[in-house]
Amino acid sequence: MTAHVTIALDAMGGDSAPDVVIEGVQLAHVRLPDVRYLLFGDEQRIAPLLERFPAIKPFVEIRHTESVVGANDKPGQVLRTGRQSSMWLSVKSVHDGDAHGVVSAGNTGALMAVSKFVLRMAPGIDRPALAAFYPTERGESVMLDLGANVVCDANNLVEFAIMGEVFARIVLGVEEPSVGLLNVGSEELKGNDNVRGAAATLKNGHLSLKFHGFVEGNDITKGTVDVVVADGFSGNIALKAAEGTAQLYRRFLREAFSSSWIARLGYLLARPALNKVKMRTDPRRYNGAMLLGLNGITVKSHGGTDAEGFANAIGVAVDLVKQGFNDRIKEELLALRSQAAAS
Amino acid sequence: MTAHVTIALDAMGGDSAPDVVIEGVQLAHVRLPDVRYLLFGDEQRIAPLLERFPAIKPFVEIRHTESVVGANDKPGQVLRTGRQSSMWLSVKSVHDGDAHGVVSAGNTGALMAVSKFVLRMAPGIDRPALAAFYPTERGESVMLDLGANVVCDANNLVEFAIMGEVFARIVLGVEEPSVGLLNVGSEELKGNDNVRGAAATLKNGHLSLKFHGFVEGNDITKGTVDVVVADGFSGNIALKAAEGTAQLYRRFLREAFSSSWIARLGYLLARPALNKVKMRTDPRRYNGAMLLGLNGITVKSHGGTDAEGFANAIGVAVDLVKQGFNDRIKEELLALRSQAAAS
Numbered sequence: 312m313t314a315h316v317t318i319a320l321d322a323m324g325g326d327s328a329p330d331v332v333i334e335g336v337q338l339a340h341v342r343l344p345d346v347r348y349l350l351f352g353d354e355q356r357i358a359p360l361l362e363r364f365p366a367i368k369p370f371v372e373i374r375h376t377e378s379v380v381g382a383n384d385k386p387g388q389v390l391r392t393g394r395q396s397s398m399w400l401s402v403k404s405v406h407d408g409d410a411h412g413v414v415s416a417g418n419t420g421a422l423m424a425v426s427k428f429v430l431r432m433a434p435g436i437d438r439p440a441l442a443a444f445y446p447t448e449r450g451e452s453v454m455l456d457l458g459a460n461v462v463c464d465a466n467n468l469v470e471f472a473i474m475g476e477v478f479a480r481i482v483l484g485v486e487e488p489s490v491g492l493l494n495v496g497s498e499e500l501k502g503n504d505n506v507r508g509a510a511a512t513l514k515n516g517h518l519s520l521k522f523h524g525f526v527e528g529n530d531i532t533k534g535t536v537d538v539v540v541a542d543g544f545s546g547n548i549a550l551k552a553a554e555g556t557a558q559l560y561r562r563f564l565r566e567a568f569s570s571s572w573i574a575r576l577g578y579l580l581a582r583p584a585l586n587k588v589k590m591r592t593d594p595r596r597y598n599g600a601m602l603l604g605l606n607g608i609t610v611k612s613h614g615g616t617d618a619e620g621f622a623n624a625i626g627v628a629v630d631l632v633k634q635g636f637n638d639r640i641k642e643e644l645l646a647l648r649s650q651a652a653a654s
Numbered sequence: 655m656t657a658h659v660t661i662a663l664d665a666m667g668g669d670s671a672p673d674v675v676i677e678g679v680q681l682a683h684v685r686l687p688d689v690r691y692l693l694f695g696d697e698q699r700i701a702p703l704l705e706r707f708p709a710i711k712p713f714v715e716i717r718h719t720e721s722v723v724g725a726n727d728k729p730g731q732v733l734r735t736g737r738q739s740s741m742w743l744s745v746k747s748v749h750d751g752d753a754h755g756v757v758s759a760g761n762t763g764a765l766m767a768v769s770k771f772v773l774r775m776a777p778g779i780d781r782p783a784l785a786a787f788y789p790t791e792r793g794e795s796v797m798l799d800l801g802a803n804v805v806c807d808a809n810n811l812v813e814f815a816i817m818g819e820v821f822a823r824i825v826l827g828v829e830e831p832s833v834g835l836l837n838v839g840s841e842e843l844k845g846n847d848n849v850r851g852a853a854a855t856l857k858n859g860h861l862s863l864k865f866h867g868f869v870e871g872n873d874i875t876k877g878t879v880d881v882v883v884a885d886g887f888s889g890n891i892a893l894k895a896a897e898g899t900a901q902l903y904r905r906f907l908r909e910a911f912s913s914s915w916i917a918r919l920g921y922l923l924a925r926p927a928l929n930k931v932k933m934r935t936d937p938r939r940y941n942g943a944m945l946l947g948l949n950g951i952t953v954k955s956h957g958g959t960d961a962e963g964f965a966n967a968i969g970v971a972v973d974l975v976k977q978g979f980n981d982r983i984k985e986e987l988l989a990l991r992s993q994a995a996a997s
Contacts, residue, residue, distance in 0.1 A: 385843075420839075448905055458838050461846050495801050495890040496763075500728075503804050503887060528894025532902040544846060545888040547838040549895040551871025556899035559875040562791055563934060564907075567927035577924030584910035584917035591906060 315347050316632050318625060319410035322352030323379040323397040324417025325614045325621075329353070332416070333360045335621025340367045342622070343629055349410050351376050351401040376400050380417050382614065386424035398422060402429045405607040412608030412628040414599075416621065422611055423459055423602060430607040433637060435644040438463070439604040440471045441543070441611070442478055443550070445597050447534030453479045453488075454531065454539040457600060458547035465508030468492065468540055472513055473643050474603040475538040476520045481634040482627060483537065491526035491536035493545060501525060505542065519646065528552075557592060599624035601631065603640070608632055658690050659975050661968060662753035665695030666722040666740040667760025668957045668964075672696070675759070676703045678964025683710045685965070686972055692753050694719050694744040719743050723760050725957065729767035741765060745772045748950040755951030755971040757942075759964065765954055766802055766945060773950040776980060778987040781806070782947040783814045784886070784954070785821055786893070788940050790877030796822045796831075797874065797882040800943060801890035808851030811835065811883055815856055816986050817946040818881040819863045824977040825970060826880065834869035834879035836888060844868060848885065862989065871895075900935060942967035944974065946983070951975055 320336070322329040329352050336348055347370050350357055354375040361368055376397040380389050393399050398417050404410045406429050415422050419441075427439060442455035455475045460467060472490050479488035492510055494502040499510070502525065513522040523536045528549055531539055541549065568578040578585070590596070594613070598620035602609040608631050612624035663679070665672040672695050679691055690713050693700055697718040704711055719740040723732050736742050741760050747753045749772050758765050762784075770782060785798035798818045803810060815833050822831035835853055837845040842853070845868065856865040866879045871892055874882055884892065911921040921928070933939070937956070941963035945952040951974045955967035 446902070448902055461838060461844075493891060495804060495887055501804075528891040528896075529898030529901065531895050532898040541891075544838055545891045548836060548871040548884075548888045548892050552874050552892040552895040553871075553899040555872030555875040556896040557903065558872065559789070559791055560900065560903040560931075560935075563931045564928075567931045568924060570927045570930070574924045574927035577920040577922070577927075579920070580923065581911060581917045581920030584913045584920075585907075587913070588903075588906045588910045592903075 315345055316629055317347045317349060317410045318628055318632075319349045319351060319401040319404040319413040321398045321401040321413065321415035321417055322350045322357055323376070324415040325612065325616070328416065329357050329360060331616070331618050331621050333357065333364065334618035335625060336371065337364045337367055338618050338622035339625040340370060342626065346370070346625075346629055348372070349374055349401070349404055351397040351404070374400065374404070380421045382418050384418060384421055386420040389418075389421040390424055390428055393421070393425065399425050399429070402426050402607075402609065405609070406430055411632040412610065414610045414612055414621070414624050414628050416612035416614050416616060416624075419458070419611055422609065426602050426605055426607070426609040430605040430609070433604055433606050433640060435641070436470055436474070436604040438467050438470070439602050440474060441600050442475060442603050443597060443600040444483060445532075445550075445553070446591055447532050449534030451483055452531070452534055452537050452539060453483065454541065454546060454550060455603065456541060456543040456546050457550050458543045459602065460543040462544070463505060463542035465505045465512065468505060468509035468542065469512045470604070472509070472520065472522070472538070472540045473518070474640055475540055477636065477639050477643055478601065478603060479537045481636055481639070482630055485537050487521050488537035489521045489523045490538040490540060491523040491530065493531075493539055493541035493549065494525040494527065497525045497527060509540075519643075554594070595620035596623060599627035601627065606637065608636065658688055659972055660690045660692060660753045661971055661975075662692045662694065662744040662747040662756040664741045664744040664756065664758035664760050665693045665700055666719070667758040667765075668955065668959070670960075671759065672700050673703060674959070674961050674964050676700065676707065677961035678968060679714065680707045680710050681961050681965035682968040683713060685969065689713070689968075689972055691715070692717055692744070692747055694740040694747070717743065717747070723764045725761050727761055727764055729763040732761075732764040733767055733771055736764070736768065742768050742772070745769050745950075745952065748952070749773055754975040755953065757953045757955055757964075757967050757971050759955035759957050759959060759967075762801070762954055765952065769945050769948055769950070769952040773948040773952070776947055776949050776983060778984070779813055779817070779947040781810050781813070782945050783817060784943050785818060785946050786940060786943040787826060788875075788893075788896070789934055790875050792877030794826055795874070795877055795880050795882060796826065797884065797889060797893060798946065799884060799886040799889050800893050801886045802945065803886040805887070806848060806885035808848045808855065811848060811852035811885065812855045813947070815852070815863065815865070815881070815883045816861070817983055818883055820979065820982050820986055821944065821946060822880045824979055824982070825973055828880050830864050831880035832864045832866045833881040833883060834866040834873065836874075836882055836884035836892065837868035837870065840868045840870060852883075862986075897937070938963035939966060942970035944970065949980065951979065
């Protein structure tokens with residue numbers, strides 16, 4: 312491995328693969344000119360696409376693969392029969408030390424299962440968590456778990472808090488990120504045993520993180536905390552409920568602005584300002600959910616994203632590699648254990 | 655009890671009580687001129703306010719109460735010491751047959767506890783559920799439970815589905831409402847034991863309701879189904895995540911439209927169209943969450959709503975009374991049991 316960062320790409324994952332993947336690499340290359348790529352996929356399809364972007368050719372190596380994980384393949388089935396797929400081999404290249412991290416826009420469940428199987432859990436972490444960042448009234452925040460674990464206990468939530476806090480420091484650059492536990496109310500007695508148990512551990516001071524306490528669903532976009540910690544069931548539902556509401560607003564506004572010629576004129580005048588809103592809430596800007604807690608960096612891109620979104624997912628993976636995310640998580644956990652042992 | 659509908663009001667509940675309550679009655683009276691009201695609260699404060707609205711005086715009776723449930727009072731404490739409060743006595747008037755339903759903008763936890771204690775569960779229902787309707791891309795839908803039960807089992811979810819379906823027929827006027835279970839994916843194998851267990855029961859055909867299957871967080875505002883069923887933990891988080899996102903959009907848009915004089919001009923031109931969006935998503939229009947499953951009708955108004963919002967909450971209570979909501983729930987449950995017994 313050279314001193315350069317190398318990112319493995321599942322070139323066949325996503326709705327418009329491999330085109331969007333190659334175009335994404337091209338965009339990412341402009342921003343991160345020293346990153347190298349291993350492209351796993353059908354060479355017959357990838358090579359001609361690369362011809363269109365001669366500038367990236369020296370930075371890209373194609374690794375031909377025979378099979379592809381389908382959007383509806385069950386994770387268990389992929390574990391049994393998917394070892395020659397572009398997804399599996401791209402993840403495996405991280406395990407083998409050929410790449411520092413992997414990005415895939417393929418089937419989420421399969422990517423989580425394959426990553427867990429191939430990369431294994433990082434020492435001291437019980438379960439992986441899917442994390443992403445998103446826009447708030449105050450800036451940007453991180454939420455996890457977004458669906459890697461449908462059932463979680465208090466201890467899992469505490470581990471998610473530690474991982475989320477390090478993630479916020481690295482990806483958002485927040486110095487001392489505040490952490491909140493997603494609940495149905497902010498009072499201490501609210502919620503189920505899991506959130507109350509996790510809150511008790513997070514509050515007792517062994518941890519070097521800034522625990523805010525409980526937060527509610529509307530605190531997510533308010534930006535009350537930098538890191539929102541949830542079980543994968545309610546975290547996934549909350550994120551998608553927020554996405555759905557954003558879609559509803561975009562649709563209602565589109566309908567309003569096209570409802571009369573005078574409204575259209577108003578739109579034209581306000582367009583530069585409205586474009587800023589669009590940019591602040593652009594799902595492509597927030598593309599790239601991280602699977603945290605493994606011995607290796609796996610980033611999941613939305614299956615339906617475009618080249619811009621895919622390039623952003625690559626950017627997240629490169630950030631985590633450059634900042635040594637996994638080593639920092641390990642240090643935090645060691646410090647936590649020694650603090651707990653000393654007390 | 656006369657043939658008129660009588661609604662009991664906790665005149666001291668909410669951030670701006672009793673003013674907003676009286677003004678809400680005045681607005682509701684214009685729309686529903688034959689409804690009568692029992693106002694529970696401090697007569698010294700209510701009587702002078704009523705002087706400002708002579709038109710409603712013949713329809714209103716004040717029942718003086720001494721104490722008030724505070725916004726931060728614990729439900730257990732209210733059950734022990736709140737029996738002379740405006741909230742308790744207004745709920746009790748429904749139990750005593752003096753009123754057909756009650757509306758309160760007070761402390762949600764206390765209102766649920768008092769309603770459950772005083773009105774008791776309807777026969778055949780294990781747990782009450784908090785339900786509300788909200789705007790979608792297709793129109794309006796209902797979601798429950800929004801937080802009455804932090805922990806639910808599969809059987810509770812099935813009961814919520816039955817209650818939500820009847821609620822959608824009555825309040826939204828949908829003839830054959832479709833029902834979906836909130837989950838992290840739409841495939842059959844997704845989710846935890848509770849949602850899978852509930853889906854199995856809802857699918858087996860004993861029930862006369864149109865079961866769609868699982869829905870995800872973004873289906874809530876898409877309007878994929880007329881009734882979204884969830885446990886109170888994720889339901890509450892989903893609703894508040896959606897509310898928070900709506901707030902984020904409103905704030906970003908406000909900032910955009912005031913960012914330059916030309917954007918302001920654009921806003922002025924598009925204002926009539928934008929006002930329609932505002933109306934379609936106005937939280938006041940969707941004020942009034944119902945506590946379903948009790949021997950009596952309890953409607954919870956947002957604590958911070960205005961007279962318009964409070965009048966809407968009254969409207970929901972009157973609808974449920976006029977349509978005999980509780981009797982229809984009982985019939986559905988009876989039919990369900992006899993179908994199950996016959997099969």
